[in-house]
Amino acid sequence: MSQLNSSIEHAYTQLHLPLGAPLATVEAAYFKLRAEKIQNHQRGEIPDLKAAYSLIKQFLEQEDLRIHPPEMPAFETMTPRPAPATDPAAQGLDAPQLPPETRLEQALMGRGLRYPQVQWQGQRLLLTLDARQAPRSAKAIAKLWPMLREILPDLEAFHGVTAIQCMAKQPSGKILWRHTLPGPQAWQRRDREDQNLFSFESRITQIWVFPIALGLAIAMNAIPLVKFLLRGITIWVHEFGHATVAWLSGRKAIPLPLGWTNVEPQKSWFVYLGLLILFGLLIWAGYREQRRWPVGLGIVFSGLQFFMTWMMPEDWFDLLLAFGGIGGEFYLSAFLMVSFYFDLPAYFKWDFYRYPVLLGSAFTFWGAWWNWQEIDRGAAAIPWGSLWGGQDHAGGDMNILSTRGWSDQQIIETYNLLGGVCWFLILGLYCFFLFKQHRQSLALFWQQCLSLF
Template sequence: MSTESPSSSCPRCGAPRAPAPECPRCGIYYAKAEARAAQAAATVAAPPAFLPLEPERPPHLPAEALTWNEDAEDAQLELKIRLFAIPAALLLTWVLHSTGMGHSLLRIFLSMWIHELGHAVTAWLTGYTAFPGPWATSIAEVRSPSFSVLLAAGLGALTYRGWKLRHRPTLIAGITLLCLQLVGTVLVRGGMARSFITFGGDGGCLVLGTLLMLTLYAGKDSSLHRGWLRWGFLVIGAAAFTDAFKVWWDSWRDRGEIPFGRIEGVGLSDASRLTEWFGWSADSLISRYLGLAWICLAVLAILYVAGVLRARAALRARPDGTG
């Protein structure tokens, strides 16, 4: 039986071995340190029986990734969302609006509410109090200076909050709405304001629908992103936009499709009011609604491209990005 000769250095600190049972530098006993080292080597050489030995990986296969980067996966998913979500939502709601049942359901549960909200928002920005409801919006007969002051104060607070928090979208929204209110209440006369309010039904579907779809680009830390609200707003916005756009696109192709007439329990339709009360021609109706629709689509397209490019840049900035 043979025994291994002791090493010439300390197993713990590597100092030259002294002719003594313990190391003069670290104070460890050589015998104990060597026993522990031998036990550790035996453990590594013989893994427990209950752990299956992994087969050796063939050399022609690429090395497996040892870590999973959650941020990179999120960046890839966000890029796919920004590429396909808005076009898919617009296409789906357009197809549904082309069917009788789908059109009725989308209008009753989604686009009708945005239509009435469009009337109300236009009224608020021109100095009138308004209360949107199902299929009709209650609008005051005369302007309310006190309401305009309160609204201006609220929009001013929104602007200040955006400036204080350095949140650019909030700041831009506050300044834009303040400017619109100033023009609507000071420069727009009563008769013209009433025509704008009537126009604001389908006009609101176009503008508000676009803004709702753009919430898809909300930041990752915002409540819109975390709470999945942006998906609901995307569907509502796409339904409202395609509803109004399809009405006036069909009217451009066939003047008989213009929604003239009366609505039971409401009165004249918006198109009939604009022509009979405010003297708009059929061609003016179509050109103004479609003109607003093309502007909204242009803004949506610009921000769509910007959103996709930003998502790609964020993915490439990741150490393991593949965008």
């Protein structure tokens, strides 16, 4: 015990304080001496001062707990307290002569956090909290995050920090919990991405463009004049639905925006090899630019092309060719809509063209889906015949399906099922990318919800 008392006396002497000075005075003296050592280029003496300060602080805290063992208020329930000008906790952001770690510690103390410890390791900050004050990570992070967002932008030295690792440590040294937060550099990069609407990482784009485009598509379909003027988009998507079935099956096809697609019945090596080369170039460009979406598309389409050209029965081709017109209004439109979220090789300039493509495909998809919902309710009729041959034209898509044994109800149910599957994929990918781009914000929001209980 006498040895401990002598160590405490020596520690007070190192801080130029009388024996028994309170902790607030000890803290003020330590930070003052530390700043003086830094200004006088005597950093080698700082570890001794820190050791003396830590010894006194530990001794006083243990004495305080022994004499007054009241329950410590949890950090998550505390509100920021105004600190007097003489309190070192109030000098954090207004004391540029102090090291940035010390300024951050004092700024956090000024907002109700007791004895935080900050370590700066390159592009990472390690923030250690007292586990007795922050026993639950959800509540502590919910309170700590807005503090850091407020404080760190004023500390220029930390602008290059990419991650902040927070932990709560018990007096015994045991780590109670850990949590990693993004740092100021990540905030700045994210802000730049958000403001660039041509960026595939923009959260503004991820949230708002898709529902806005869908809302505009619904409005355009609801206005007869606009729907009539844009009918050519739907017709061309319809014809491309026929053509894509023919191309993937190795046949020549020319989709015309006049409601007709010329398809040759014989398979063509020119079509097969030409598409295969294009898919190969798509894979190569995606691999070169490290974009997984075009690589995946090229592989999937190459496999689908091989199956439809060499393994699919001829009867299937005739059936799919007829089905693919209105089917294309669903699956081609849905494919183009979800492609909005995926980057393509630079020469496609997809970052710009994806906007008009999204609007046009959303217009076509909603029109097709709503039309078949009306047909299912009996408010509209199945589109028999063709655009040029009239309703009685035997070569119409629905007429061909009927001669193949499809009943009216089977046709209606199949197209509505296709529309439902497309909706599921569209909304599923929208929610996926929404969560992907906002997982940190959603996690913090969830923690704030948990902090209410």
